Amino acid sequence: MSCSKVVLITGASMGLGRDMAEMLAADGWTVFGTSRDPERYSPEGRQMLALDVTDDASVRACVQQVMQRAGRLDALVNNAGYGLSAFAEEASVEEIRAQFETNYIGVHRMCRTVLPIMRAQGHGRIVNISSLAGLFGTPPSAHYAASKHALEGYSQTMRFEVAQFGIHISVVEPGLTKSAFRENVAEPAEPLAAYDRLRTHLREMGPRSEERAHPSIVVARTVRRVLRARNPRLRYTCTPLDWMAAHLRCWLPERAMHWIVRKVFGV
Numbered sequence: 019m020s021c022s023k024v025v026l027i028t029g030a031s032m033g034l035g036r037d038m039a040e041m042l043a044a045d046g047w048t049v050f051g052t053s054r055d056p057e058r059y060s061p062e063g064r065q066m067l068a069l070d071v072t073d074d075a076s077v078r079a080c081v082q083q084v085m086q087r088a089g090r091l092d093a094l095v096n097n098a099g100y101g102l103s104a105f106a107e108e109a110s111v112e113e114i115r116a117q118f119e120t121n122y123i124g125v126h127r128m129c130r131t132v133l134p135i136m137r138a139q140g141h142g143r144i145v146n147i148s149s150l151a152g153l154f155g156t157p158p159s160a161h162y163a164a165s166k167h168a169l170e171g172y173s174q175t176m177r178f179e180v181a182q183f184g185i186h187i188s189v190v191e192p193g194l195t196k197s198a199f200r201e202n203v204a205e206p207a208e209p210l211a212a213y214d215r216l217r218t219h220l221r222e223m224g225p226r227s228e229e230r231a232h233p234s235i236v237v238a239r240t241v242r243r244v245l246r247a248r249n250p251r252l253r254y255t256c257t258p259l260d261w262m263a264a265h266l267r268c269w270l271p272e273r274a275m276h277w278i279v280r281k282v283f284g285v
């Protein structure tokens with residue numbers, strides 16, 4: 019049984035989740051990370067468990083293992099996710115379902131499984147990794163943005179419901195961050211030729227955007243900040259630029275926001 023605080027981080031094999039796991043382990047947490055293929059990873063300072071957030075039995079088995087090994091669960095970071103890089107019209111219903119199965123329903127599966135444990139403990143923290151796309155979508159990721167908007171609404175509402183049990187819900191909203199995310203995006207099975215000009219333009223922009231992406235460590239620092247806070251807020255951005263982007267959306271008139279996006283994305 020563990021005497022240090024215990025955190026479970028979904029999707030900790032690479033990218034943002036791996037950085038969070040390393041940073042929280044260095045901060046004294048007992049860290050459980052997950053992967054669909056945990057045998058491929060043997061990180062120091064944390065235990066890797068098998069987890070596919072789209073599978074009920076896998077979620078139950080993963081949380082059971084944490085409880086068997088550590089006897090408690092103080093925090094859950096719902097980080098596992100991927101992007102569907104498809105224009106709104108060209109994504110099939112199956113592709114949209116798969117996007118929501120991981121990014122939204124997967125988070126709900128995790129919450130539904132850990133909340134009884136946290137309620138019994140009388141405390142707990144859940145940090146959901148959303149995105150600036152959860153506040154404002156840009157092409158070609160309408161369904162990714164929709165899944166993260168859903169996650170925002172879910173987290174904001176659940177925060178009211180579980181506060182009475184001593185459980186805090188927060189969302190972290192990273193902007194463009196360096197990771198394998200863009201290599202792991204799902205492409206539409208049936209791309210529409212009508213969008214080829216825009217697709218090519220956005221692909222050409224890719225390397226420049228990648229240069230502007232911030233290092234994944236800034237997201238890990240933000241998650242650590244949420245977990246250290248006495249009274250964590252609902253929403254956290256990760257850099258001053260992301261904070262500005264999140265707030266411009268509220269301050270600027272709709273037309274101005276659209277003008278900026280059209281200029282930046284060439285639409």
Ligand SMILES: NC(=O)c1ccc[n+]([C@@H]2O[C@H](COP(=O)([O-])OP(=O)(O)OC[C@H]3O[C@@H](n4cnc5c(N)ncnc54)[C@H](OP(=O)(O)O)[C@@H]3O)[C@@H](O)[C@H]2O)c1
Pocket residue numbers: 028029030031032033034035052053054055069070071072096097098099100101120147148149150191192193194195196197198199200202
């Ligand atoms: N990178 C960005 O620019 C950015 C910006 C905003 C928000 N985000 C969000 O940050 C989170 C992490 O993304 P990342 O950039 O670190 O991407 P990444 O490098 O592609 O890592 C994705 C992680 O999710 C896990 N995963 C994917 N599908 C899963 C499933 N069905 N069940 C369990 N685990 C699954 C993967 O684990 P295995 O493959 O090992 O199973 C991997 O560890 C995502 O929620 C993403 O939407 C990223």
